[in-house]
Amino acid sequence: MTYRFALENQDFSDYASGRVIYNLPGAPAFPLRLASEVFQRAEALLGKDRPLALFDPCCGAAYHLCALGFLHSGRIRSILAADIDGQAVVTAERNLGLLGPDGLNRREAELREMLASYGKASHAEALESLKALRKRLPEGGIPGMVFRADALSPEVLQAGTGGAEIDLVFSDVPYGQLSGWQGAAGAEPPLYRLLESLRAVIRPGTVVAIAADKGQKAAHPAYQRVEHFKVGKRQVTLLVLE
Numbered sequence: 001m002t003y004r005f006a007l008e009n010q011d012f013s014d015y016a017s018g019r020v021i022y023n024l025p026g027a028p029a030f031p032l033r034l035a036s037e038v039f040q041r042a043e044a045l046l047g048k049d050r051p052l053a054l055f056d057p058c059c060g061a062a063y064h065l066c067a068l069g070f071l072h073s074g075r076i077r078s079i080l081a082a083d084i085d086g087q088a089v090v091t092a093e094r095n096l097g098l099l100g101p102d103g104l105n106r107r108e109a110e111l112r113e114m115l116a117s118y119g120k121a122s123h124a125e126a127l128e129s130l131k132a133l134r135k136r137l138p139e140g141g142i143p144g145m146v147f148r149a150d151a152l153s154p155e156v157l158q159a160g161t162g163g164a165e166i167d168l169v170f171s172d173v174p175y176g177q178l179s180g181w182q183g184a185a186g187a188e189p190p191l192y193r194l195l196e197s198l199r200a201v202i203r204p205g206t207v208v209a210i211a212a213d214k215g216q217k218a219a220h221p222a223y224q225r226v227e228h229f230k231v232g233k234r235q236v237t238l239l240v241l242e
């Protein structure tokens with residue numbers, strides 16, 4: 001895969017999981033250069049002249065959503081996220097909260113307290129990172145909302161999103177290694193069922209970017225598959241709902 005947008009392999013240490021952004025033990029952290037590339041490819045496909053409303057129905061700790069919020073802050077107007085796992089939802093809420101002044105202030109107070117108690121260099125570095133991340137946010141931050149849901153159920157997704165406008169779905173779906181698919185059993189493969197389920201909450205023209213392991217194919221007759229590439233052990237597919 002050749003990077004078309006995230007041309008520079010920049011230093012992402014301010015965004016490292018567990019530094020300012022909260023870590024969920026056992027949860028995979030999505031590579032940020034790839035996240036940035038996928039976001040920008042999707043943005044180019046959408047061709048909108050306003051910031052995007054982003055949704056991830058299998059968000060985990062919302063690590064890549066939170067990092068994208070900081071990286072592309074002026075180009076994202078809201079972030080909606082869901083996960084079937086209660087612990088993931090709690091961490092995702094804290095992470096999306098970092099995209100607003102209250103959450104960031106709370107995190108700063110936490111880090112200051114840890115620095116005062118333990119005097120570790122890592123806490124001082126995290127405070128520096130927080131300062132850098134704060135500068136990237138628009139005034140008032142980016143609104144985010146997280147709900148617990150089985151994304152394979154269209155009714156549950158519909159109830160959770162509450163009719164919110166969605167321009168881009170960007171999901172790093174379960175791989176079956178650190179995190180497997182959970183939820184209602186069905187005859188079709190889970191990724192097909194996720195695409196089916198998403199039709200209940202998105203409109204034609206919405207871009208859906210799916211990162212998956214090489215064993216899962218992101219394809220569904222209601223969507224046009226517009227881009228597909230492999231990187232490491234992942235494959236990324238960009239689809240447009242017709």
Ligand SMILES: C[S@@+](CC[C@H](N)C(=O)[O-])C[C@H]1O[C@@H](n2cnc3c(N)ncnc32)[C@H](O)[C@@H]1O
Nearest residue numbers: 058060061062063064084085150151172182183
């Ligand atoms: C690969 S992880 C996502 C990691 C995330 N991108 C991040 O950066 O933190 C996949 C997530 O899908 C969730 N999941 C599994 N089955 C699900 C389902 N039916 N509905 C919603 N979420 C599900 C898992 O709980 C896990 O948190």
